Amino acid sequence: KLAQFPFVREIDGFEFDAQPSLDPGQIRELVTCRWIAHGDTTLFLGPPGTGKTHLAVALGREAIRQNYSVQFVTAATLVAMLAKAHDDGSLDKQLTLLARPKLLIIDELGYLPFEANAAHLFFQLVSRRYEKGSILITSNRSVGEWGGVFGDPVVATAILDRLLHHSAVITIRGDSYRLREKRRSGLLQ
Numbered sequence: 001k002l003a004q005f006p007f008v009r010e011i012d013g014f015e016f017d018a019q020p021s022l023d024p025g026q027i028r029e030l031v032t033c034r035w036i037a038h039g040d041t042t043l044f045l046g047p048p049g050t051g052k053t054h055l056a057v058a059l060g061r062e063a064i065r066q067n068y069s070v071q072f073v074t075a076a077t078l079v080a081m082l083a084k085a086h087d088d089g090s091l092d093k094q095l096t097l098l099a100r101p102k103l104l105i106i107d108e109l110g111y112l113p114f115e116a117n118a119a120h121l122f123f124q125l126v127s128r129r130y131e132k133g134s135i136l137i138t139s140n141r142s143v144g145e146w147g148g149v150f151g152d153p154v155v156a157t158a159i160l161d162r163l164l165h166h167s168a169v170i171t172i173r174g175d176s177y178r179l180r181e182k183r184r185s186g187l188l189q
């Protein structure tokens with residue numbers, strides 16, 4: 001009952017031919033949910049429209065079918081939740097709640113730069129879940145750009161150190177699927 005996906009998508013509806021930079025075998029391995037059983041991390045990195053949220057939702061729905069608890073939040077919502085809890089004096093309680101689902105999906109990291117202190121709050125969340133529950137993050141920024149996203153290279157390094165320890169980093173290249181049809185019909189170059 002946690003999830004809150006923005007839309008319904010399945011792996012079956014994903015056209016691998018349209019995204020040749022993805023290894024279908026690697027996605028099929030993720031569909032087994034073994035990485036969730038182990039508490040590992042998955043990162044989907046790539047430009048807008050390349051299917052990151054589609055894959056995140058599809059994997060989240062598969063995890064639910066396999067009886068894992070799943071929560072889906074955008075990075076912006078998550079940071080707002082943590083900042084509010086910090087101001088209220090309820091940070092510890094909020095961190096406990098966010099550590100509960102076996103899979104936490106954090107969508108769209110990097111679209112907005114973090115406010116001061118947000119990186120530190122995010123670090124506390126990642127530490128709380130470390131080696132207990134899986135995190136799936138989607139981002140339009142490469143890992144090398146996360147120092148800029150977090151606004152604090154030292155905290156970004158500490159966050160990445162934990163996230164990347166047991167992880168699959170899947171970098172998607174190529175064009176937006178959303179613009180594909182337009183390109184085909186000659187409306188775009």
Ligand code: ADP
Nearest residue numbers: 013014015018019048049050051052053054177
């Ligand atoms: P991103 O999160 O990377 O910006 P989305 O996952 O939201 O992109 O994809 C944009 C839209 O295009 C969604 O409706 C998604 O289902 C669809 N889409 C993207 N890539 C594919 C694909 N390879 N096959 C089928 N649909 C796709």
Ligand code: MG
Nearest residue numbers: 052053108138
């Ligand atoms: Mg997206």
